[in-house]
Amino acid sequence: MNDMYYEDFHVGQRFASRSQVMTRERILAFGEEFDPQPQHTSEAAAAASNFGELIASGWHTAALTMRLQYEVAFCRIVNGGMGAQVDKLAWLRPVRPGEAVQAVVEVVQMRPSESRPGYGVVSMLTTTVNQDGHSVQTMTGTLLIPRRPA
Amino acid sequence: MNDMYYEDFHVGQRFASRSQVMTRERILAFGEEFDPQPQHTSEAAAAASNFGELIASGWHTAALTMRLQYEVAFCRIVNGGMGAQVDKLAWLRPVRPGEAVQAVVEVVQMRPSESRPGYGVVSMLTTTVNQDGHSVQTMTGTLLIPRRPA
Numbered sequence: 001m002n003d004m005y006y007e008d009f010h011v012g013q014r015f016a017s018r019s020q021v022m023t024r025e026r027i028l029a030f031g032e033e034f035d036p037q038p039q040h041t042s043e044a045a046a047a048a049s050n051f052g053e054l055i056a057s058g059w060h061t062a063a064l065t066m067r068l069q070y071e072v073a074f075c076r077i078v079n080g081g082m083g084a085q086v087d088k089l090a091w092l093r094p095v096r097p098g099e100a101v102q103a104v105v106e107v108v109q110m111r112p113s114e115s116r117p118g119y120g121v122v123s124m125l126t127t128t129v130n131q132d133g134h135s136v137q138t139m140t141g142t143l144l145i146p147r148r149p150a
Numbered sequence: 151m152n153d154m155y156y157e158d159f160h161v162g163q164r165f166a167s168r169s170q171v172m173t174r175e176r177i178l179a180f181g182e183e184f185d186p187q188p189q190h191t192s193e194a195a196a197a198a199s200n201f202g203e204l205i206a207s208g209w210h211t212a213a214l215t216m217r218l219q220y221e222v223a224f225c226r227i228v229n230g231g232m233g234a235q236v237d238k239l240a241w242l243r244p245v246r247p248g249e250a251v252q253a254v255v256e257v258v259q260m261r262p263s264e265s266r267p268g269y270g271v272v273s274m275l276t277t278t279v280n281q282d283g284h285s286v287q288t289m290t291g292t293l294l295i296p297r298r299p300a
Contacts, residue, residue: 034213036220037230050229058234059213063184066209070186079200080187084208086239 004076005148006120009107017068017103019131022056024097030060055094061101061137062089065128068103073124074143083144087123093136100131108140112147119144154226155298156270159257167218167253169281172206174247180210205244211251211287212239215278218253223274224293233294237273243286250281258290262297269294 031040035057038045046054074081095101109123122145128137181190185207188195196204224231245251259273272295278287 030213034217036217037224039230050232057213057216059209059216063180063207063209063213066207067184067186074187080189082200085241086236089236089239091235 006145007148013107015073015105017072019100019102021100027056058091065103069105073105078146081143081145087140089139101128156295157298163257165223165255167222169250169252171250177206208241215253219255223255228296231293231295237290239289
């Protein structure tokens with residue numbers, strides 16, 4: 001269902017994804033491959049770190065957030081959108097093994113593209129929330145989305 | 151060697167990591183798990199996408215960049231630093247299977263923290279370059295780094 005053009009979005013529109021558990025196994029595997037800080041690679045190392053316990057890499061949360069926001073919103077954009085960039089990405093709380101996260105995407109700004117006439121520029125704020133409703137990550141991003149042909 | 155305090159950094163300082171190949175196998179696995187857009191999940195789907203060929207997810211490049219910048223710079227910070235956030239993350243060129251990337255970290259701004267007296271705030275620009283020296287990603291981030299005890 002790649003059916004959404006720029007004109008199908010509006011400021012204030014929200015998309016809430018399913019939630020997904022971050023398992024100990026995946027947290028350790030991601031940490032080992034991409035972010036081998038002590039708090040991400042073993043319980044023993046994590047216990048001796050600033051964080052005192054095993055937590056997911058922020059980049060793991062960001063990657064999973066990408067998947068969740070893709071499933072609930074980005075996958076519906078005609079041609080998938082283009083020219084994505086992140087304007088801000090902040091980690092607010094740790095995510096521990098067994099915790100579940102959900103992505104809530106909100107359209108915060110829209111304007112026609114000046115450099116690419118067939119596209120609109122859409123800014124979205126994606127808040128990743130845990131099972132208790134606390135925000136664990138916020139990300140503001142920009143996407144080029146095709147305009148509906150006249 | 152967790153030996154670097156805030157005072158051991160200076161504006162203009164650079165750290166260049168080793169380079170690492172992004173393999174077809176890992177590109178597909180990452181796409182399947184975190185970014186199932188057609189250009190990341192199979193050659194056939196990618197050929198029919200805007201991109202026309204299989205390329206790594208930008209989040210895969212970002213995660214690998216984290217690892218490379220950790221190895222070359224962040225791992226040396228006393229207590230590992232804290233309170234990281236990303237102020238901007240942009241993808242400039244696609245990374246294809248078999249291409250190699252390297253992270254070049256540059257200190258761009260430093261100031262003592264007002265809210266946390268024992269820390270300094272360090273902004274770094276990390277440029278991820280491919281085997282031809284072209285920039286594929288830029289990221290500006292901020293880290294809280296402990297000050298050297300008096």
